[in-house]
Amino acid sequence: xxxxxxxxxxxxxxxxxxxxxxxxxxxxxxxxxxxxxxxxxxxxxxxxxxxxxxxxxxxxxxxxxxxxxxxxxxxxxxxxxxxxxxxxxxxxxxxxxxxxxxxxxxxxxxxxxxxxxxxxxxxxxxxxxxxxxxxxxxxxxxxxxxxxxxxxxxxxxxxxxxxxxxxxxxxxxxxxxxxxxxxxxxxxxxxxxxxxxxxxxxxxxxxxxxxxxxxxxxxxxxxxxxxxxxxxxxxxxxxxxxxxxxxxxxxxxxxxxxxxxxxxxxxxxxxxxxxxxxxxxxxxxxxxxxxxxxxxxxxxxxxxxxxxxxxxxxxxxxxxxxxxxxxxxxxxxxxxxxxxxxxxxxxxxxxxxxxxxxxxxxxxxxxxxxxxxx
Amino acid sequence: xxxxxxxxxxxxxxxxxxxxxxxxxxxxxxxxxxxxxxxxxxxxxxxxxxxxxxxxxxxxxxxxxxxxxxxxxxxxxxxxxxxxxxxxxxxxxxxxxxxxxxxxxxxxxxxxxxxxxxxxxxxxxxxxxxxxxxxxxxxxxxxxxxxxxxxxxxxxxxxxxxxxxxxxxxxxxxxxxxxxxxxxxxxxxxxxxxxxxxxxxxxxxxxxxxxxxxxxxxxxxxxxxxxxxxxxxxxxxxxxxxxxxxxxxxxxxxxxxxxxxxxxxxxxxxxxxxxxxxxxxxxxxxxxxxxxxxxxxxxxxxxxxxxxxxxxxxxxxxxxxxxxxxxxxxxxxxxxxxxxxxxxxxxxxxxxxxxxxxxxxxxxxxxxxxxxxxxxxxxxxxxxx
Numbered sequence: 001x002x003x004x005x006x007x008x009x010x011x012x013x014x015x016x017x018x019x020x021x022x023x024x025x026x027x028x029x030x031x032x033x034x035x036x037x038x039x040x041x042x043x044x045x046x047x048x049x050x051x052x053x054x055x056x057x058x059x060x061x062x063x064x065x066x067x068x069x070x071x072x073x074x075x076x077x078x079x080x081x082x083x084x085x086x087x088x089x090x091x092x093x094x095x096x097x098x099x100x101x102x103x104x105x106x107x108x109x110x111x112x113x114x115x116x117x118x119x120x121x122x123x124x125x126x127x128x129x130x131x132x133x134x135x136x137x138x139x140x141x142x143x144x145x146x147x148x149x150x151x152x153x154x155x156x157x158x159x160x161x162x163x164x165x166x167x168x169x170x171x172x173x174x175x176x177x178x179x180x181x182x183x184x185x186x187x188x189x190x191x192x193x194x195x196x197x198x199x200x201x202x203x204x205x206x207x208x209x210x211x212x213x214x215x216x217x218x219x220x221x222x223x224x225x226x227x228x229x230x231x232x233x234x235x236x237x238x239x240x241x242x243x244x245x246x247x248x249x250x251x252x253x254x255x256x257x258x259x260x261x262x263x264x265x266x267x268x269x270x271x272x273x274x275x276x277x278x279x280x281x282x283x284x285x286x287x288x289x290x291x292x293x294x295x296x297x298x299x300x301x302x303x304x305x306x307x308x309x310x311x312x313x314x315x316x317x318x319x320x321x322x323x324x325x326x327x328x329x330x331x332x333x334x335x336x337x338x339x340x341x342x343x344x345x346x347x348x349x350x351x352x353x354x355x356x357x358x359x360x361x362x363x364x365x366x367x368x369x370x371x372x373x374x
Numbered sequence: 375x376x377x378x379x380x381x382x383x384x385x386x387x388x389x390x391x392x393x394x395x396x397x398x399x400x401x402x403x404x405x406x407x408x409x410x411x412x413x414x415x416x417x418x419x420x421x422x423x424x425x426x427x428x429x430x431x432x433x434x435x436x437x438x439x440x441x442x443x444x445x446x447x448x449x450x451x452x453x454x455x456x457x458x459x460x461x462x463x464x465x466x467x468x469x470x471x472x473x474x475x476x477x478x479x480x481x482x483x484x485x486x487x488x489x490x491x492x493x494x495x496x497x498x499x500x501x502x503x504x505x506x507x508x509x510x511x512x513x514x515x516x517x518x519x520x521x522x523x524x525x526x527x528x529x530x531x532x533x534x535x536x537x538x539x540x541x542x543x544x545x546x547x548x549x550x551x552x553x554x555x556x557x558x559x560x561x562x563x564x565x566x567x568x569x570x571x572x573x574x575x576x577x578x579x580x581x582x583x584x585x586x587x588x589x590x591x592x593x594x595x596x597x598x599x600x601x602x603x604x605x606x607x608x609x610x611x612x613x614x615x616x617x618x619x620x621x622x623x624x625x626x627x628x629x630x631x632x633x634x635x636x637x638x639x640x641x642x643x644x645x646x647x648x649x650x651x652x653x654x655x656x657x658x659x660x661x662x663x664x665x666x667x668x669x670x671x672x673x674x675x676x677x678x679x680x681x682x683x684x685x686x687x688x689x690x691x692x693x694x695x696x697x698x699x700x701x702x703x704x705x706x707x708x709x710x711x712x713x714x715x716x717x718x719x720x721x722x723x724x725x726x727x728x729x730x731x732x733x734x735x736x737x738x739x740x741x742x743x744x745x746x747x748x749x750x751x752x753x754x755x756x757x758x759x
Contacts, residue, residue: 302585371621 002353005312006197007145007175007287007344013199016243023236031233032222041235048242052206055249056191057183064207064215064228065238069174069194070095071218072207075229076170076190077103077139079218084136087129089113089121090329091144095192096172097325100139115329118280119147119289123156130163137168142182142191143175146326146342148279148287150180157187168213174205178248179286181256189213195241198248199346204237255347260285262345262354269358274365276336278327285345289327292339292365295372300341303364309357312342375464376453377429378532380524381422381439384446384542400444400545406607407438418526419483425453436538441604443571444545449522451532456487456525458494462501464533465521469502472535475513476502480523487525494523544573546607552685553644553653554578554602556611558594561659561688563705564696566602568687569657576606577651579644581616586720590711597708600759605703612647613755616640619746620720626740629722633667634729635738636720637676642743643750645680656680661688661696671728678731 003011023044029037031045049063066072073095077086086103088096090112100110111133113126121140130138138160142153157169170190176182178198184191188210195204209215209228221230248255263285267277270290278289292300301313323337345354381404386396397417404422405415411434413427427435432450439448452468454460469476478495489497498521499512524532554566556578566576580595596611603609616639623635644656660668667676677684688696700706 296586298588299586302588306585371625 002309002349002357004343004345004349004357005310006346006349007342008312009196009202010199010346011348012196012201012240013244013247016199016240016247017201019243020236020239023239027235031235032224041233045233045235045238048238051242052193052245053208055245056177056208058208060186060211061184061208062211062226064209064225065233066205066207066229067203067234068205069093069172069192069197070205072192072194072205073139073170073172074099075207075215075218076192077137079215080170080190080213081137081168082216083108085109085111085133086137086139087111087113087126087133087135088139089115089126089141091115091119091121091146091149091326092139092141093145093172093174096139096141115326115331116149116280117330118283119144119149119278119326119330120151120280120282121156123159126156127159127163130160130167135160135164135167137170139170139172141172141175143173143180143284143287144326145175145287146324147289147330148175148283148285150176150282150284153188154183154185157185161187173208175284175287178245178252179256180284181252184208186210195237195244198244200241200244201237204234204241206241251347256285259345259347259349262349262351263288265351265354266343266345266358269355269362271362271366274362274369276332276339278330278332278336278340288343288345290341290343291332291336292341292368294335295339295365295368297338297340299368300339300361300365303368304357304361307360307364309360311361312344313340376425377427377432378451378453379424379427379435379439379448380418380451380532380534381424381448382446383420383444385544386444387420396444396545396548399548400442403442403444403545403547403607404439407442408435411435440538440540442545443541443543443573443605444548445540446542447537447539449532449534449537451522451524451534454531454533456484456529456531458497461494461523461525461531461533462498465498465502465523466505468521468533468535469506469510469519472506472519473509474518475511475516476519476521477512477514477517478502478521478523480525482525484525484527484529494525498523541571541605543571546570546573546605547575549573550655551575551577551651551653552655552657553648553651554657555640555644555659556580556595556599556602557659558591558598558709558711559659560693560700560706560709561661561664561696563598563602563659563709564699564703565657565659565687567605567699567703567705569685570602570605574655574657576602576609576657577648577653578602578609578611579647580611580613581640581643582613583617583620584615586617586620594708594711596757596759598705599757601703601705601708603759609759611757611759613757614643614647614750615753616750618749622741622746624720627737630724630726631729631734631737632720632722633725634672634675634734635741637667637672638679638734638738639743639747641676641680641684642747645682646747646751647754648682654682656682656684658684658686659688659696660686661691661693664693666725666727669727671730672726675729675731675734 029041031041052063077099088100104110114122143150153171168189173191174194177193191208193206196202217228219230224230276291297313327340411431414425416423452464454464478498480491480494482491519535522534552574554576556562578599599611619639
């Protein structure tokens with residue numbers, strides 16, 4: 001099997017799991033326990049937070065562990081600003097997009113800003129909107145999970161804060177953390193990350209919050225995470241997250257360049273008559289979105305699966321609708337929208353795997369075209 | 375507190391000399407369905423009785439009874455000794471949290487029991503009023519609660535208030551065998567349920583077209599078949615690959631006849647499988663005029679390739695009526711899952727709504743029908759659900 005759906009999830013790191021096993025087998029204590037074992041676990045969680053903050057070059061931030069990226073996004077959207085105008089873009093993951101629709105249901109004013117063709121937010125339109133309206137909250141994703149487009153969130157946040165310093169800025173960094181070189185600037189109030197996108201485990205995420213920013217908790221109970229997210233901490237999952245993060249950050253640039261070469265190899269190998277390339281120049285090397293023009297992405301996906309190649313069909317979370325809401329917002333026509341496939345790499349993919357898959361995908365699509373287009 | 379479930383059937387009452395056959399079948403179906411649950415089962419004057427079960431199993435027993443064709447209603451009764459004191463006490467308990475109007479109805483199979491039925495009802499009514507006069511009044515014509523007191527010959531009395539309606543119909547196995555064509559949609563599981571209700575024992579057939587439809591679409595059909603199977607005492611699902619046929623029709627026949635010809639292939643395959651399985655009919659979820667392939671012309675065209683009768687229990691149902699039933703039988707939520715089913719990938723923009731039979735036959739003549747069908751039968755997947 002050649003696994004090319006790493007933006008959906010990644011294979012958990014064996015090294016990280018083995019290193020963290022002690023928290024399953026010996027140090028299984030509740031971090032709220034006042035005995036030594038409990039204090040030890042609490043301290044290990046603290047270390048994990050410090051390590052994550054170091055990875056993002058943070059000085060003025062704190063970490064709230066959550067159960068996933070979606071919970072982090074929800075917490076950011078529902079727990080900080082309670083009224084006013086909320087702004088996001090049309091490219092967001094459902095965790096943000098649907099939360100905004102829920103804000104609307106609750107009677108708040110929301111705005112979805114248009115995208116550029118590559119899936120990045122149209123910054124001029126965003127700034128214009130913020131300039132002409134009393135905006136309270138802005139959420140712009142860091143790396144678009146469907147096209148890989150990178151938004152320069154530090155710069156966007158800075159410009160927004162210069163329009164109105166009171167605007168709270170959140171970014172969904174799930175596809176960026178551990179993959180893209182990035183330091184959180186002082187203008188970023190909230191930043192969501194997730195463990196399983198970087199070889200951690202499913203069920204662990206985090207919200208990076210600027211110190212001093214008031215957040216009224218979303219999950220209330222035993223007062224864990226400084227009262228901001230109750231519920232006994234998943235110590236094992238958190239430690240795996242810490243160790244998997246460290247593996248990524250130790251080789252961040254090296255992996256970035258390597259994966260970029262894989263992506264270029266893939267793009268160069270593709271038969272351009274049959275495919276359109278949706279991911280733009282300024283996109284994450286980890287994500288390549290293409291369209292098998294005139295075919296159905298799902299059909300191509302199944303055909304590739306039969307040949308041992310696993311790719312993604314748009315966003316794994318939103319594959320229930322025929323067209324991707326996000327790629328549609330990039331302005332593509334039906335012919336292209338139908339055939340969207342997301343190839344997402346990891347540093348574990350080899351050059352041979354990429355060469356093989358690109359030749360198989362070319363051949364598969366050529367065959368399907370032969371059958372479907374009389 | 376000892377409880378018993380009294381089970382009643384309906385249409386079997388209308389049967390004459392072969393009534394015993396139906397009664398035994400229903401009895402066997404109930405017993406089979408309750409297999410693995412500790413209880414005793416007995417027959418009581420055209421009714422069935424389930425006793426000696428654990429109270430914790432009551433919910434699961436009820437859910438199973440609701441899915442057995444032929445059962446009209448059931449009641450959960452308190453079982454007490456046939457003496458006025460026990461009957462009164464348990465009646466009073468039943469009315470502890472009741473408001474509005476009530477009536478008591480007594481039936482004495484044990485004619486030696488005194489006082490007689492009318493007097494017993496009157497006595498119990500008096501006792502209930504005495505205790506709960508603030509909340510309850512008698513209404514003989516239109517009571518909110520009807521208390522049934524059934525005094526049996528064996529010294530036992532059943533006391534109950536609620537009658538729960540089940541699916542009615544005839545016991546599965548009493549009306550022959552059929553092969554249900556099941557897609558991932560809303561209609562076909564409902565059609566299957568309707569036939570189970572009338573006592574037909576079903577097998578199911580699904581046309582899968584990987585890679586044009588994915589594993590998720592197949593899983594959905596498995597889930598739907600399982601749900602239909604709950605009304606059928608289990609079900610065998612046969613999955614055949616339809617890919618080659620779809621591709622060939624797409625390549626060699628005019629787009630407008632794509633669906634018509636597909637339906638004809640489906641019917642031929644279904645008939646051949648039905649014969650192998652000794653099924654006597656093919657069942658589809660078609661409803662007249664719902665889509666292009668369900669006009670009378672299209673139906674004529676697909677009927678004309680098989681000799682076996684095709685039953686279409688939903689033919690005169692509106693979509694909303696079908697949806698209501700699918701909600702009732704709990705298939706709706708699964709049916710509306712968005713995985714594409716067999717038909718959608720090759721769907722032409724303008725299908726022939728009233729296909730001319732001769733033109734269809736001409737279009738189809740470009741295909742080697744027998745060979746294509748033989749190929750399908752080389753690789754049939756059977757799933758016991």
